[in-house]
Amino acid sequence: MTDILLIDDDPELGEMLSSYLEKEGFSMDSTITGDSGLKAAEKKGYELILLDVMLPDMSGFNVLSSLRATSNVPVVMLTGRGEEIDRVVGLEMGADDYIPKPFPLRELLARIRAVLRRYEVGQVEGGVMAAPAPKKNIEFGTVVINRSARHLTLDEKTVHLTSTEFDLMEQLAMNMGNVVERNDLMERALGRGMDFDDYVLNVHMSNLRKKLGANVSIKTIRGRGYLLATPSGGAA
Structure with missing residues (x-):
């Protein structure tokens, strides 16, 4: 299964997404603060991170900045609807995509799959990463x-x-x-x-x-x- 990390202080959202994404072949861990999210990301190699802009201990942008200092892990920002400035800042800081809240679950799933396709994060049966074919420089x-x-x-x-x-x-x-x-x-x-x-x-x-x-x-x-x-x- 593909491992995803959700960093969002809404536990109900975490439970809902975990249940929904598990049926689609994803395994999701949740943290409710930026600090715990960074620690979780450092401890485990997630294949994608869903990151809320508004967190109780720090801005999601600060979390994104810390992530980008050491990793190119795919990040999809969760922003408030109509908050265009959040989307601009997130993308400029290195987020791969954004989706405004509240969002249809099927749309979020489509965004996740699209980002993962770009990263060529495919797994063969048994959980072994498929080896990419060599490409010419x-x-x-x-x-x-x-x-x-x-x-x-x-x-x-x-x-x-x-x-x-x-x-x-x-x-x-x-x-x-x-x-x-x-x-x-x-x-x-x-x-x-x-x-x-x-x-x-x-x-x-x-x-x-x-x-x-x-x-x-x-x-x-x-x-x-x-x-x-x-x-x-x-x-x-």
């Missing part, structure tokens, strides 16, 4: 993308990308010099269909550009999508 300019290790270096220095950011970069690099349609990026890198708005894509792309700096040119093609220009700048 992508190199251009001073960038090296190790696709198997999901690791990127720029000027021989590691650039710490979240898994979502890595997925976006991988898709752009695989199609270097060509426009990647927004809908294709939404589906391949974010696991979202055309029925979702592309707000999350915009924020993740902005984060990616900031981390890569001026040495890597990701162009916005108005009305279509994005293009990773070749180092010479000849692609347009």
Whole structure:
């Protein structure tokens, strides 16, 4: 079973989600404070964390910051409905997705599965992790993308990308010099269909550009999508 950690101070929500997700093949632990959540995450290798913004002892953003200092574990933020600033801050700090409360259980399940698909967290029968097939590295300019290790270096220095950011970069690099349609990026890198708005894509792309700096040119093609220009700048 896939192990999930819920960090939320609502015990009733924890009981409800645990019962629902268990039927869908997930095992969920719950903590009600940020501190206990961080300790639980450090002790056990969870495959996804559901993190509430409002916690009794500290902000969910502080928890996210601590998590991101040492781990790229997938994080889905639980935010108050209409609190757009929470969603912006969460995504900019490295959350992979968000869902506003109250949420339909089926929608949460779809978000969880989409994020896990991006992380290639698949388990074969018996609980043994399936070994990923080796993938060819992508190199251009001073960038090296190790696709198997999901690791990127720029000027021989590691650039710490979240898994979502890595997925976006991988898709752009695989199609270097060509426009990647927004809908294709939404589906391949974010696991979202055309029925979702592309707000999350915009924020993740902005984060990616900031981390890569001026040495890597990701162009916005108005009305279509994005293009990773070749180092010479000849692609347009």
